Amino acid sequence: MNCNDIQEKLARALVLSPEDARHATDCAACAGVAETYALLDVALDPERVLPPDGFADRVMARLESEGDARRFIDRPWVTVLLVNAAVVLAMLNVARFIAGVLVASVGLAGVR
Ligand SMILES: [Zn+2]
Numbered sequence: 001m002n003c004n005d006i007q008e009k010l011a012r013a014l015v016l017s018p019e020d021a022r023h024a025t026d027c028a029a030c031a032g033v034a035e036t037y038a039l040l041d042v043a044l045d046p047e048r049v050l051p052p053d054g055f056a057d058r059v060m061a062r063l064e065s066e067g068d069a070r071r072f073i074d075r076p077w078v079t080v081l082l083v084n085a086a087v088v089l090a091m092l093n094v095a096r097f098i099a100g101v102l103v104a105s106v107g108l109a110g111v112r
Contacts, residue, residue, distance in 0.1 A: 007033045013041075 006020050010033050016024060024030045042048075072078065 003027060003029055006030050010034050010037050013037070 001020055001023060003023075006016070006024055006027075007030055009016055009020065010024065010030070024034050
């Protein structure tokens with residue numbers, strides 16, 4: 001068993017054999033990794049990150065009160081307007097590209 005194997009087991013939260021556990025406490029590198037994962041487990045404990053009571057109800061109430069403002073972007077005519085604007089911009093970009101090629105070729109023809 002080397003440090004990589006033991007640290008891999010620590011990362012995957014596997015149960016260590018007594019021999020591995022002894023190494024994980026005696027080896028400074030593995031002990032540091034074990035401590036880091038232990039701290040992460042505490043920090044990510046679901047009991048610690050539960051939302052306060054009534055949080056979901058308050059969020060839903062607020063979403064309902066602001067629903068009209070949020071739905072503006074979802075209206076069909078807004079989507080059509082945005083798609084048309086994107087098409088116009090794409091066509092202008094193509095025209096700009098073609099004009100750039102034409103100007104460059106006319107410029108080269110003039111040099112000859
Ligand atoms: Zn080690």
